[in-house]
Amino acid sequence: MSAFKRVQQWATFARTWHVFDCKWQDPYDSAQVIKKYLMGLHKPIYHPTNDCGDVVVCINSRDIALRGDEWRKRAYFHHTGYPGGASWTLAWELHNKDPTMIIRKAIYRSMKGNLQRRHTMERLFIFPGEDVPQDIMQNVTNQIRQLRLVPTRLDHIPEEEVQKYPKVMDYPQDYVLK
């Protein structure tokens, strides 16, 4: 085997580390993307018995965004196994308790429930904020593109830019500004 072929073999089967910024991202939509990187579905060499999945580091999981009224409508079910042990936790209550749990459960549920799933989940790191340990961050070589644009708050735009922005609405002649 030539030296080039040997390096190509290493590069093909090496694990790549990806980072994903969850700020203002829908966890259920981004789970469909993250899952592909975790399982290695984005690689041409993918096969279910081929261990080619990558590592994904999710940051800012505290700032995920849910659509509409899902924070108070979506419930997470848990049963202790004992009679009367059922409990339903709303999404915002769960996010208060553990800000990484919603994105973790979304990715876990997006994958097929086979024996491989638990091992694939071991390759997922989730951090509620931006501070990631150095030994994890030094491996990261790729960033997964965000699905939704992070919206800009009006008070973060400079005042003169707001004033200079083209106007669509004009006040009527005798309007009293409030």
Add this chain to the structure above:
Amino acid sequence: MSVSKINMAALVRSSFGLFKNSILNTAIRSLSTSKPLNIKEIREHKEGTKLVVEAVSLPSPRKDLLVRADNIDLPSSNCEHESSVKEPCYMCALGLDVKHTDVLILSQFVRSDGCMLPRRITGLCRRQQKKIGKMVSMAQKAGLMINLTPAWCKKDPKKRKDYKKFNTYFDEKTIFWKRIPDQNDKWKR
């Protein structure tokens, strides 16, 4: 006796209403003495011994920045526009795809306390007024226009209560839906 009493009360009430109108009516309040309140401005100057107070209506501060469909060349300019068809309002004519995150556009339709302006002031058609109004409330719920809120409002969205402190985004497609389907309904039989 009682009848005349009622008449008296009605008279008093109606005259009070007239008095209240004379103070609070927009046409008269536009002669307000505080300067930043209005497009009309109060100017005082002396001519000899007389003090002249006059109200000058000023041009709107938005006049130079105003964008209208007939001033710009839209790619799909409807030249075969029939006269029988009602003229579209300025937002329909512009044909912008406004999202609830476009706070620079939405903040133009809003008072300084973040309240949507009524249709007689915005001059929109009913559909656009409904659409813009809903998107303003979406932006407010998402905490994107917190500098345009009442004074008693907690300005930081993260300091809100319960589910309101977390980030929320909205789907503009749901604006004209009669009923937004519940996610839990798909499990029902």
